[in-house]
Amino acid sequence: MIETLQGLYAYWFITALLLLGLYGMLFKRSLMKKLIAMTILQSSVILFFVVSGTKWGGTVPIVDPIIGTDDPTKYISPLPHTLMLTAIVVGVATVGVAFSLLIIIYRRFHTLDEELLLERMKE
Amino acid sequence: MNDHIPVLIPVTLLVAALIIPLAGIRGKGWAHTVAFAGVLLSLALAVEGMWLVLATGTMRYALGGWTPPIGIELVLDPLSAFMTVLILAVGTLVLLHARTSVAGELPHKSVPFFSLCLLLLTGFVGIVLTGDLFNLFVFLEIGSLAGYGLAAIGDRRAPVAAFRYLLLGTVGATFYLLGVGLVFMMTGSLNMADLTTLLPFSTSEPPVMVGFVLMAMGIGLKMALFPLHLWLPDTYTFASSPSSALLAPLGTKVAAYVLIRLMVFVFEPGFSRDQLFVSDAMVWMALAGIVFGSVLAVAQTELKRMLAYSSVAQIGYIALGVGLGSALGLVGALLHILNHAVMKGALFLVAGNLRLKLGHTELFKLDDRLRTTMPWSMAAFVVAALSMVGIPPLAGFFSKWYLVLASIEQDAWAAVAVILVGSLLSAAYFFRILERVYLRPQGDSTGDTVAVEPAGGSAEVRWPMLAPTLILSVSLLVLGILNTVIVDGVLVRIVPNTLEGGQ
Numbered sequence: 001m002i003e004t005l006q007g008l009y010a011y012w013f014i015t016a017l018l019l020l021g022l023y024g025m026l027f028k029r030s031l032m033k034k035l036i037a038m039t040i041l042q043s044s045v046i047l048f049f050v051v052s053g054t055k056w057g058g059t060v061p062i063v064d065p066i067i068g069t070d071d072p073t074k075y076i077s078p079l080p081h082t083l084m085l086t087a088i089v090v091g092v093a094t095v096g097v098a099f100s101l102l103i104i105i106y107r108r109f110h111t112l113d114e115e116l117l118l119e120r121m122k123e
Numbered sequence: 124m125n126d127h128i129p130v131l132i133p134v135t136l137l138v139a140a141l142i143i144p145l146a147g148i149r150g151k152g153w154a155h156t157v158a159f160a161g162v163l164l165s166l167a168l169a170v171e172g173m174w175l176v177l178a179t180g181t182m183r184y185a186l187g188g189w190t191p192p193i194g195i196e197l198v199l200d201p202l203s204a205f206m207t208v209l210i211l212a213v214g215t216l217v218l219l220h221a222r223t224s225v226a227g228e229l230p231h232k233s234v235p236f237f238s239l240c241l242l243l244l245t246g247f248v249g250i251v252l253t254g255d256l257f258n259l260f261v262f263l264e265i266g267s268l269a270g271y272g273l274a275a276i277g278d279r280r281a282p283v284a285a286f287r288y289l290l291l292g293t294v295g296a297t298f299y300l301l302g303v304g305l306v307f308m309m310t311g312s313l314n315m316a317d318l319t320t321l322l323p324f325s326t327s328e329p330p331v332m333v334g335f336v337l338m339a340m341g342i343g344l345k346m347a348l349f350p351l352h353l354w355l356p357d358t359y360t361f362a363s364s365p366s367s368a369l370l371a372p373l374g375t376k377v378a379a380y381v382l383i384r385l386m387v388f389v390f391e392p393g394f395s396r397d398q399l400f401v402s403d404a405m406v407w408m409a410l411a412g413i414v415f416g417s418v419l420a421v422a423q424t425e426l427k428r429m430l431a432y433s434s435v436a437q438i439g440y441i442a443l444g445v446g447l448g449s450a451l452g453l454v455g456a457l458l459h460i461l462n463h464a465v466m467k468g469a470l471f472l473v474a475g476n477l478r479l480k481l482g483h484t485e486l487f488k489l490d491d492r493l494r495t496t497m498p499w500s501m502a503a504f505v506v507a508a509l510s511m512v513g514i515p516p517l518a519g520f521f522s523k524w525y526l527v528l529a530s531i532e533q534d535a536w537a538a539v540a541v542i543l544v545g546s547l548l549s550a551a552y553f554f555r556i557l558e559r560v561y562l563r564p565q566g567d568s569t570g571d572t573v574a575v576e577p578a579g580g581s582a583e584v585r586w587p588m589l590a591p592t593l594i595l596s597v598s599l600l601v602l603g604i605l606n607t608v609i610v611d612g613v614l615v616r617i618v619p620n621t622l623e624g625g626q
Contacts, residue, residue, distance in 0.1 A: 018301075025290060038293055045301045052308050080307070083257050087300060090264045097271050098289050104275070104282040121280045 010051045017044035031105065031112040035098050042091045046084050053080030128172040129184040129197040132207060133249045135165040140241035147234030155222045158237035162218055162244065166211040169248075173204035177613070183254070191254065192314035198254035202388075202457075202617045206251040206380050209461055213372050213468045214244045216591035221365040223588045224475045228363050229276060236276060240369055243269035247377045256303045256313045256389075259381065260296060263345070267292045270374060273366035274358045284357035291354045295344030298337045305334030315389050326394050335394070338385055339401055346378035348405070348442050349412025352435045359431035364475035367427060371434060372468040376460045379441045386445060387453060392622050396448040405446035410541045412439030417548035426474050426484035429552055430467065433511065436545055437463045440526060443538060447529045450618045455525030457614050462510070462518040462602060469507035469595035476500045476584045476592060486556060491563045497583050501560055503596035508553035510599045513546045518602035525610075 017040055024037025058076040059067065067074050106112055109120045139161025146153035176182060181200040185191060199207070218240060225233045246266020253259050271292070275285035307313055309330050310321040325331050340351075347355040355375075359367045386395045386402070395401040416436030423429035441463070444456025474484050480497060481488070493501050510517035523542055530538035583589065602609065 022294075025294065031286060034290055038290055041294065041297055045297050045304065048301060049304050052304060077311075079313075080304075086257075086261060090261065093268055094264070094289065094293055097268055098286065101271070101275055101282045101286045101289065105286060108279055108282070117283060121283060 011048075014044050014048045014051065017041075017047070029114045031102060031114060031117070034114075035095070035102065038098070039091065039095060042087075042094075046087055046091070049080040049084045049087070053077055125171075125175060126182070127184065128168055128175065129182055129199040129252055130186065132165045132168050132172065132211075133197075133245050133252060135161055135168065136241050136245040136248060139164075140238050140245060143238040143241065144234060151233050154234040154237045155218075155225075158241055159215070159218050159222075161241055162211060162215045165244075165248070166208070166215050169204070169207040169211050172199050173208050176201055176204045177616070192312050192317035195258045196254040196314065196316075197252045198316070199252060200617075201613060202380075202384070203251045205457070205613055205617065206377070206460075207248055209464055210244065210247050210251065210373055210377070213464050213595075214240075214369065216595055217365070217369045217372075217468060217472070220368065220472050220475065220588050220591040223585060224365045224368075224479055225363075227479045228365065232276060236273075236365070239269045239272045242266075243273060243369065243373075245269075247373055250377050251380055254315045256306070256315065256318070257300075258313075260300050260303060263296055263299070263381070266374075266377065267296065267345070270370055273370060274362045276366055277362040280357070281361040281363070284354075284361045288354040288358045291344055291351075295341040295351075298341030298344070300341075302334040302336070302338030302341065305330040305337065309334075315384070318389050322390060322394075326391070326398065332399055335385070335390060335399065336401060339382065339395070339405075342378050342381045342385070343405075343408075346375050346382060346442070347435060347438055349408055349415055349435060349439060352412065352416075352438070355435060356428055356431040359434070360425065360428040364427075364471065364478050368468065368471035368475055371430065371471050372464040375434065375438050376441075376464050379438065379445070379456070379460055382442075383445055383453070383456065386448075387622060388619060392448055392619075402446045402448045405442050406535065406538065409439040409442035409446055410538060412436060412442070413541050413545040414548075417545050417552070421548060421552045423552075424486050426477070426486055426489075426556075427471070429486070430470050430474065433549065433552065434463075434467060436549070437467070437511075440523070440542070440545070443542075444526050444529060447526075447533050447535065447538070448622070449529055449532060450622045451525060451532055452529035453618050453622060454610055454614045455522055455529050457617060458525055458606065458610065459522035461609070462522045462599070465595055465599055465602065466507050466510050466519060469503055469592060469599065470511070472588070472592040472595065473500050473504040473507070476588055479588070480584060486559075489556060489559050491560060493560050499583055499589055500592060503592045505557060505561075506596040506599055508557060510603070512550045512553060516600065516603045518599045518606065521603060521606040 021037045021041030021044060024040065025034050028034050028037060053076060055076060058074060061075045061078045063069060102112060109117055111117055111120065139157055143154050143157050146157045176199055181198060184197040186195045186197065225236055229236060243266055246262050246269060249262030250259055250266060253262055271285050271289045274288055275282045309325045309328050310318060312318055312321055344351045359371050362370065386392065413436045416432050416439060420429045420432035420436065423432060440459050441456045444452040444459060476497065478484050506517065510519035513520045513523045523546065527539055527542055
């Protein structure tokens, strides 16, 4: 039990965030809270990539004259981090679209509560 | 020039999407002209690309001169060429139709609407062309974001449906991304061609298995595979008819393509079939989806909602073909992707015609006057409906035929039964419309009055709307008659030899 926890704290934290996000999206009634939960879910995956790309004793992937190029394992792979820059941009765009939809919904129905919304949609 | 075709197809669409707002300043008509010209140009490029691919083999394009696997590459192989031509051909016809239906339904939004349409097509074409797992995620989100925007344009409930679509779509994309992360951790590559050589060494690693399941789940959500279809009916129903005519035939098919690409090409087919039982799960989900979608479609009283539930069922047929995991099943699935895109396109265009002329798409207000007032639209509807049911020689029959053959080959008798029951149910939900319109004696209508133009004046839509509707429904007949040409000329070459029964 302890072995599966040790050294993987970051991954357990990310799993907890992911589950928290899913829980919020499923069980919160307010659309705004669902959106917040969605960003938590996205952040957990972004953190997952960042964590998977780090290592102890590694440095930024720019050739350092002191370290040299003999041992490439001393450099961190930059790919996961750069991928996540793109994913963050995608996430920002998604949240932007979601907010504009929420504004329209609020203007039309005067509520963001899911059950009230379902009632008012039937009218 | 020819070497650049894979990148020119999406770039043409993207550039057109950016020019549309500028052209819209000069006048609303220009927005549509630019959009249509852009799609037509990229369709021409796609057809030429397909010609070249079938003649000379797969084309690879390294973006920015960075050679893969370090750089991103676009790949035009038979499968992606087939999908690109399909997407752009249906997109061209829907955009031609959209000129009038947008002017009728969304008079002040035509400029942003066409811009979004082209962004949607850019995303879809990009998904199909890319040879990189992460790039696929980016294109998936470009297409989806434009799709959320299009789905939000519609009646007053459309934004709520679009918001739900956004939440579920983002969950799907996030799961896909998480799966990509796990696979990348174990293999160190995102390039699909590179992964096919790397993955066989690590398919027994738990992270790769979990990653694959997460990717399949995420794409299943985007594809609306039962029981992950909950966003679909409301989205298609409440969206305006031009947006649903673009989203319904293409959106779910592109996700189905991603699933095929992952399960059959990137991972070995045996991985999902024998090692993980994803294929088995997919077959059962597909069968449940066919029954559930068809039964609910029978229960609907609104045409677009009925078509949406029928889409859930049709996605089941495609997933069934993929899940069977044989060459015959894959051919059936691909042929059904083609046929269903054309059939659903035709049906949604007819729904758009009805909404423009009658102002509604309620089933019980349709009556026999339609057969004289809108003869051509209804004729197109009949052809598409018969094809959905699966009556030879229309296209829908042949894809179901291949799926039945594939099921028999695998001794999946439950699948054979469900395909037949699904066809009977689709006959039930289409024939009640045909019965209302065609089989009642003239003037026997007891329903509400229909707001059509006075007797003598034809209420048929004009040719820019009628032509695409008729082209789609006539092409159903052509696709049906030419099915052996399509299967032998294109689809058989797509099937990889790693698949059971492949060449």
